[in-house]
Amino acid sequence: MKQLPSISYLTAIYLFFYIPIIVLIAYSFNQAQYSLVWHGFSTRWYQELFSDADLWTAVWHSLFLGMCAATSAMCIGGLTAICLYRYSFFGRKLLYGLIFILILSPDIVMGISLLILFSLLQVTLGFWSLLLAHITFCIPFVVVTVYSRIISFDEYIFEAAKDLGAKDTVILTRIILPLLWPALLAGWLLSFTLSIDDVIISYFVAGPDFEILPLKIYSMVRLGVKPEINALCAVTFGLTLLLVIISQLSLRKKP
Amino acid sequence: MTNNIIELRGVSKSIHGNDILYDLNLEVRNGEFLTLLGPSGCGKTTLLRLISGFEFPTTGQVLINGKDVNGLAPHLRHVHTVFQSYALFPHMSVFENVAFGLRCQKLPKNEIDTRVNEVLKTVKLEKYANRKPEQLSGGQQQRVAIARAVVNRPLVLLLDEPLSSLDYRLRKTMQIELKQLQRKLGITFIFVTHDQEEALSMSDRVVVMHEGCIEQIGTPRQVYEEPQNLVVAKFIGEANIFDSEITAIDGKQLTVNIQGQERKIKCNREFAIGQKVHILVRPEDLRVWGQAEVEDSKNMYPGVVEEVIYKGTTVDLMVRLANGQLVGATEFFDEDDEKLEYAIGERVWATWLSGWEVVLPHETA
Amino acid sequence: MKQHDDGTLKYSSLGIIWLWLIVFALLPFCLVALASFASHDDAHLLSFPLTLANYAELNNSVYLRIFKQSFYIAGTCTMICLLLGYPFAYIIARIRSRYKSFLTLLIVIPFWTSSLIRTYSMITMLKPKGIISSILMWLGIIDKPLPLLFTDTSVMIGLVYNLLPFMVLPLLTNIERLDHRLVDAARDLGANRFTTFRRVILPLTMPGIISGCILVFLPAMTIFYIPDLLGGSKSILLGNLIQNQFLVAQNWPLGSAISVVFTLILAIMILIYWRTMGKKDHREFL
Numbered sequence: 001m002k003q004l005p006s007i008s009y010l011t012a013i014y015l016f017f018y019i020p021i022i023v024l025i026a027y028s029f030n031q032a033q034y035s036l037v038w039h040g041f042s043t044r045w046y047q048e049l050f051s052d053a054d055l056w057t058a059v060w061h062s063l064f065l066g067m068c069a070a071t072s073a074m075c076i077g078g079l080t081a082i083c084l085y086r087y088s089f090f091g092r093k094l095l096y097g098l099i100f101i102l103i104l105s106p107d108i109v110m111g112i113s114l115l116i117l118f119s120l121l122q123v124t125l126g127f128w129s130l131l132l133a134h135i136t137f138c139i140p141f142v143v144v145t146v147y148s149r150i151i152s153f154d155e156y157i158f159e160a161a162k163d164l165g166a167k168d169t170v171i172l173t174r175i176i177l178p179l180l181w182p183a184l185l186a187g188w189l190l191s192f193t194l195s196i197d198d199v200i201i202s203y204f205v206a207g208p209d210f211e212i213l214p215l216k217i218y219s220m221v222r223l224g225v226k227p228e229i230n231a232l233c234a235v236t237f238g239l240t241l242l243l244v245i246i247s248q249l250s251l252r253k254k255p
Numbered sequence: 256m257t258n259n260i261i262e263l264r265g266v267s268k269s270i271h272g273n274d275i276l277y278d279l280n281l282e283v284r285n286g287e288f289l290t291l292l293g294p295s296g297c298g299k300t301t302l303l304r305l306i307s308g309f310e311f312p313t314t315g316q317v318l319i320n321g322k323d324v325n326g327l328a329p330h331l332r333h334v335h336t337v338f339q340s341y342a343l344f345p346h347m348s349v350f351e352n353v354a355f356g357l358r359c360q361k362l363p364k365n366e367i368d369t370r371v372n373e374v375l376k377t378v379k380l381e382k383y384a385n386r387k388p389e390q391l392s393g394g395q396q397q398r399v400a401i402a403r404a405v406v407n408r409p410l411v412l413l414l415d416e417p418l419s420s421l422d423y424r425l426r427k428t429m430q431i432e433l434k435q436l437q438r439k440l441g442i443t444f445i446f447v448t449h450d451q452e453e454a455l456s457m458s459d460r461v462v463v464m465h466e467g468c469i470e471q472i473g474t475p476r477q478v479y480e481e482p483q484n485l486v487v488a489k490f491i492g493e494a495n496i497f498d499s500e501i502t503a504i505d506g507k508q509l510t511v512n513i514q515g516q517e518r519k520i521k522c523n524r525e526f527a528i529g530q531k532v533h534i535l536v537r538p539e540d541l542r543v544w545g546q547a548e549v550e551d552s553k554n555m556y557p558g559v560v561e562e563v564i565y566k567g568t569t570v571d572l573m574v575r576l577a578n579g580q581l582v583g584a585t586e587f588f589d590e591d592d593e594k595l596e597y598a599i600g601e602r603v604w605a606t607w608l609s610g611w612e613v614v615l616p617h618e619t620a
Numbered sequence: 621m622k623q624h625d626d627g628t629l630k631y632s633s634l635g636i637i638w639l640w641l642i643v644f645a646l647l648p649f650c651l652v653a654l655a656s657f658a659s660h661d662d663a664h665l666l667s668f669p670l671t672l673a674n675y676a677e678l679n680n681s682v683y684l685r686i687f688k689q690s691f692y693i694a695g696t697c698t699m700i701c702l703l704l705g706y707p708f709a710y711i712i713a714r715i716r717s718r719y720k721s722f723l724t725l726l727i728v729i730p731f732w733t734s735s736l737i738r739t740y741s742m743i744t745m746l747k748p749k750g751i752i753s754s755i756l757m758w759l760g761i762i763d764k765p766l767p768l769l770f771t772d773t774s775v776m777i778g779l780v781y782n783l784l785p786f787m788v789l790p791l792l793t794n795i796e797r798l799d800h801r802l803v804d805a806a807r808d809l810g811a812n813r814f815t816t817f818r819r820v821i822l823p824l825t826m827p828g829i830i831s832g833c834i835l836v837f838l839p840a841m842t843i844f845y846i847p848d849l850l851g852g853s854k855s856i857l858l859g860n861l862i863q864n865q866f867l868v869a870q871n872w873p874l875g876s877a878i879s880v881v882f883t884l885i886l887a888i889m890i891l892i893y894w895r896t897m898g899k900k901d902h903r904e905f906l
Contacts, residue, residue, distance in 0.1 A: 006711045010723070013708045016781070017730050020741035023751055027744060076640060079633040087630050091638075098641055104834065104890065105649075108842040108859050109879050112866055113648030116655055116876070136644040156342035159309060164356035164407065165330030168629045174355075178346045197734040199845055200859075204866065214736055221740050221849060230744075233737040244732045248725060 021237060028230035045231040055216060055232070062196055062213035065127065069134035070191035076135070077142025077191075078184050082176060084143070085150045086158065102140040110137060111204035118205060125207030133205045134198065138191035145190060149183035150176075189247040193240065259318075260285040260410055260443050261306060266315035268301055275301045276467045278315070283411070283445060284460075288437050290446045292454040293464035294490065299447045302464070303413050306445065307336045320410060330359070335404035336413045340420065341396050343388040349375070349399050350384040356407040374406040377439065393421050394429055401436065411443040418453065430457055451491045455479060463487045485618050488535050495541060495582040497534040498617070501526050509614065514556055514578050522614045531617035540611040541584040543572055543597070544604045555604040558582070560597045572597060574605050656876035674877035683861070683878070690858040691885075693772075694840035697779040701787040701836045702829065704780070709791035709828075714800075727792070731785040739846055742778050743769065746850070775851040779840050786835040794828025830893060838886070858882055 028046070032039035049055065083089070084096060102110075114136070118129045161171050177184075199214045206215055213236070220229050261283035268276040276298045283289050291299040304310040305317055308329035316323050324332050335356075343352050350371055357367045375381045378398040388396055397417060404412055414433075418426045434457050437444045448454050454461050455475040463470045463478055463486075471483045482488035485496070502517065503510035504527075509520045513534060526532065549555065561581065562573035572584045582605060597603065657670040677683075712723055730738065745751050748765035756762045768774050798821065806816040822829075844859035858878065865875030 009707060010711055013704065013784075014726060017726070017784075019751075020738065020745045020781070021730075021733070023744055024737075024741040076636060080637045083630065083633050083637065087634075089630070089634060095637065095641070098645065102641075102645055104838065104886075105883070106838050106842045106886070108844065108862055109652065109883055110648075112862065112872075112875060112879055113652045114644070115866065116651045116872065117644070117648040120651065132644060136640070139640070154340050154342055156338040156340055157344055159329075160336070160338055160342035160403075161344070161355070163307060163309075163329045163336050164403070165359035166355070167359075170359060172629065175344060179344075193732050197732075197736070199734075199736050200842065203863070214734065217734075217736055217740070218845060221736070221743075229740065233740055236737055237733055240733050241729060244725070244729050248728065 024230055025234040025237070028227065028234040030227060030230075032227075045227040046235075048228050049231045049235070052228070054211070058211045058213045058216040061127075061210055065130055065134060065212060066192045066195040068131055069138055069195040070188045072131075072135045073138035073142050073191040074184055074188045077139045077187060078146050078180070080139065080143045081146035081150055082172070082180075084147060099140045099143050102137070103144070107137070107198075107200040108204075111201040114201070115204040125205055126210040129205040129207065130202060130210065130212065133201050134191075134195045137198070137201055138194055141190050141194065142184075142187035145187040146180060146183045149180060153179065186247055189243055193243055197240075258284050260320060261445075262316075262318040263302075263305075264316045264318070266302075266305060266312045266317060268298075268305060268310065268313050270301075270310075274467060276305075276312075279469055281462065281469065281472070283443060286441055286443055287459040288434065288444045288446065288457060290448060290454040290458035290461045291464060292448060292451060292461050292491075295449055297464045298467040299449075299464050300415055303336070303415055303445065303447050306332075306411070307334055307413050308332050330356075333408075333410045334413060335407055335409040335411075336415060337397075337400045337404050337417050339416045341388075341400040341417075343396060343399055343403070345388055348385050348387055349380060349391070352388065352399055353403045353406050355403065360407075370406055374402045377405075378402045378436070394425050397421070397429060398432075401433075405440060405442065409442065411445060414444060414446045416447055416449070418448070419450075426453070433457065455491070463490060465490065480613075482535070482613060482615070485533060485535075485615055488613065488615065493538050493583055495536045495538060495584075497536070497580070499532050499534050501528055501530050501532060504528055511614075514576065514580075516554065516556070518554055519609065520612060520614060521610055524614060524616075526614070526616070533615045533617060535613040535615060536582075536607050536611065538571070538583040538585040539569075539587070540607045541582060542606055542608075543574060543584045543586060544606070545597070546602050546604070549604045552604060554609075555606040558603055558605050560599055560601045560603055563597055563599060570597075572603075574603060576605065652876045652879055655872055656880045658873045658876075660871050660873045674873045675881075677874060678877060678881060686856055686858060686861050687881075689856075690841050693776065693779070693857065694837050697776060697783065697840045698787075698833050698837045700776075700780050701784050702833060705784055705787035705791055705832065706829070709788045710795055712788075713792055713795035713798075724792070727785055727788050731789055735782045735843070736845060738782055739778055739849055742774075742781055742850060746774050746777065770851060772851065775847050778846045778850040779843070782843065782846065783836040783840060786839070787832040790831040790835060791825065791828045794825050794831075798824050834890070841882070 029041050029043065030039060031042040031044070080095070080099070084092065111133075114129070114133045117123075118125060118132075123129050123132075157175065158171060161175050166174065197214060199218055202212060202215055203218075206212060217229065217232060217236075220226065220232075259282045261281075263279050263281040266276060266279045266281075267274065279302065281302075291302060293299045301310060305312050306319075308324065308327060308331075311325060316325065318324065319332055319334060329336075344355065347355070353371045353374060354367050357370060362370075372381065372384075375384055378401060380395060380398055380402065383391060383395060388399065391399065400417070401412070401414075418429050418433075421429060430453060433444075433446075446454075446457065455478075458475055460472060461475055461478050462472050465486045471478050471487045473481075478487060479491055482491065488494045488496075497513050499511045499513045501509050502512050507521055507523065509522050509526060511518055511520055511532065511534065520534070543560075544555070556576050558574040558576040560572055561575050562571075564571040564573075568588065570586045570588075572586060574582050574584060576582060584605065656674055657672065659669060659671050659673070712720070712727070715723065717723075743750075746768040747753070748767060748769065750769075752768060753762070753765045756766060757764075768777075802820055802824070803816055806820045807813075811819065841857060842859035842862075844857065844863045847857050847860055862875050862878050862882075865871045865878065869875075
């Protein structure tokens with residue numbers, strides 16, 4: 001029975017991870033408005049949630065922003081990873097270091113630095129400032145995901161392709177992209193999730209005209225616990241779950 | 256027009272200030288199977304990359320088919336490479352892999368189909384056209400890599416240690432297959448290896464390289480039996496080396512002093528009296544006799560058996576000679592010599608038939 | 621047949637990347653550094669002349685206390701996460717079961733779930749009439765609701781709850797890569813469990829430990845919404861201070877100065893780590 005302590009330890013940690021979320025989801029179906037006592041099953045908070053037009057706007061804003069940011073970050077980050085791997089150029093180490101620093105630099109510092117930049121350039125805070133910020137903090141994560149995949153390739157396949165007469169563009173479209181798409185997809189999903197979840201950076205660069213979901217949730221939560229937020233959190237959690245499972249499946253099957 | 260498909264004239268190469276190759280001259284004849292042989296780090300792969308166009312020489316010229324190819328990209332040289340790891344495109348089928356080069360040339364589809372099928376038939380892979388590389392065995396992957404290169408009808412095929420990742424038995428089979436394929440295709444092969452046995456058994460000519468220099472170019476027989484210097488002798492096959500001095504010269508007959516005994520040796524090289532030399536004897540040429548078998552011990556050297564290694568068809572003996580030198584001898588089982596059972600510690604006589612030795616000038620180091 | 625396209629792709633992509641990183645990463649960081657020397661007045665967010673006054677202002681017991689407290693809280697949180705996470709990651713990594721990928725997925729999910737939502741879920745747990753208090757009261761351990769929320773403890777619980785996955789995942793990947801035959805070899809050579817752990821397992825999983833600690837320590841100092849939602853009025857971390865200077869007090873120069881000092885301290889810590897680790901495996905971290 002040597003395993004018993006291990007199993008109980010695992011269980012304890014998993015309970016620590018999941019009980020708050022499960023409780024949250026359970027309460028989202030609670031009939032009661034203020035009390036935490038169970039007053040019976042109800043979907044009224046979901047109904048209220050779905051009829052909240054402001055909230056829906058925020059959701060669409062977030063999804064749209066996430067998709068734009070993820071797609072741009074995937075393109076730029078993917079190219080960066082490919083360049084870092086394939087070419088030797090002046091400042092390669094510097095680029096590598098800069099990406100490393102970007103990952104390590106605290107969100108809040110990135111948030112204020114972009115805020116200063118946007119106010120100096122007189123960019124109105126709103127969709128564009130958010131998009132630029134989100135692309136910036138997603139790029140390094142895409143680079144890392146794609147780069148760690150690309151270094152697992154046999155480096156000679158690129159030489160072989162060149163030897164057989166493939167031009168750079170052909171190598172990119174016929175060799176690199178087909179081999180890299182799982183990593184690119186993973187990078188996209190990663191960026192999308194980062195963008196959807198980000199509070200700290202968005203907090204600094206968001207404007208009043210373009211409300212996004214995390215900030216909306218934040219302001220609702222600050223105003224107090226309302227069952228509607230439970231429902232919102234439950235839905236968001238469900239969506240995250242779906243994304244995680246998709247990305248895990250796409251990474252698992254390695255061609 | 257010369258018969259040389261590739262010529263290297265005074266080629267040297269340094270990378271990041273390190274000299275990799277020094278002033279090489281090499282002529283590759285059309286249609287031959289040429290092997291670049293040398294220990295790892297001797298520059299043979301770099302030499303191959305100079306020919307394939309992945310690197311450019313620091314000085315000197317590379318001529319392919321009589322044309323200076325300096326600055327010409329790899330695919331414009333009519334030379335293709337089979338990589339050590341094969342470098343097959345993992346996401347493409349065998350057919351797609353082979354067709355890749357032709358697609359890059361934008362040839363019409365039916366021509367691509369015919370040529371790919373033809374070459375797949377040559378390498379006996381027509382049944383596997385739709386498989387992915389990962390579904391093939393090592394030997395089959397190897398053949399795909401060759402097919403992918405030869406389908407472009409190169410003048411020369413460069414093979415960079417293509418057999419090194421195969422296991423021993425498969426390597427033997429592939430050696431024969433490669434040789435047959437080369438004859439069938441009639442393409443010049445330049446083959447890189449560090450395995451001397453592989454080099455000797457496959458090549459028309461062998462180029463022995465050491466530390467960025469070409470030490471000897473010759474047929475397998477020449478490099479084995481008439482090595483030009485100690486490096487070649489030591490790298491190709493085992494060798495017992497006796498240090499000695501020339502005491503007399505009579506035409507082509509030299510008298511040398513080995514371990515305190517005079518010995519007469521025939522040699523074509525020019526030497527001077529008093530010159531120090533190395534006498535090289537291959538283990539299979541060294542004969543070992545038991546005490547009882549010997550009556551006349553002239554030209555024989557006493558020693559003690561230190562190790563007996565039974566190898567099936569042969570017995571390898573390590574014999575410590577009177578002056579402390581350890582020599583190796585490979586004895587073949589044959590019916591004339593029944594006594595092949597030596598005991599460790601047994602006193603024996605070692606000798607060789609005159610004329611089977613090689614005399615080389617003394618080299619320090 | 622001559623081709624000139626070889627450089628185009630390379631230089632255009634490099635151009636985009638460099639342009640992006642310079643405009644949106646390098647330039648803004650320089651601007652923060654510059655802003656930290658700017659003067660503060662009510663009409664402008666940033667103005668001349670350049671001054672050292674902001675840094676002088678930081679040498680004030682209030683700010684020093686926040687700095688100290690932030691490092692203390694983040695450090696404690698990192699230690700707790702490491703102590704909880706290491707055995708957890710080790711057990712998962714060593715499991716030979718068909719449920720293993722499922723168990724791994726169960727760690728990945730909280731990693732990806734919005735930390736705001738998870739913080740919020742903690743409120744429900746910790747509230748005076750929340751689950752924990754209710755259960756404890758029902759069990760008869762306490763007789764009136766426990767004031768868990770809005771204390772330093774609740775901030776700590778919230779931080780650990782949020783950041784534990786960031787410790788576990790790097791550890792897990794690192795321990796999984798550990799060749800278990802080495803452990804067997806150590807045991808075979810006569811090392812006891814403790815020696816094996818200290819001399820073999822620990823050094824080999826050091827990169828995982830370090831990256832886990834970095835991933836926990838950095839956000840722990842700056843997630844301003846956790847103290848904001850779970851902490852009392854006294855629980856203020858560096859993140860809250862910076863956010864406050866920028867968005868509430870509108871004192872950008874001071875906020876910038878705090879950020880610069882904060883970044884410098886972090887940079888020095890990472891440099892020390894690099895020096896001691898022989899800077900060989902920052903690739904490992906990535």
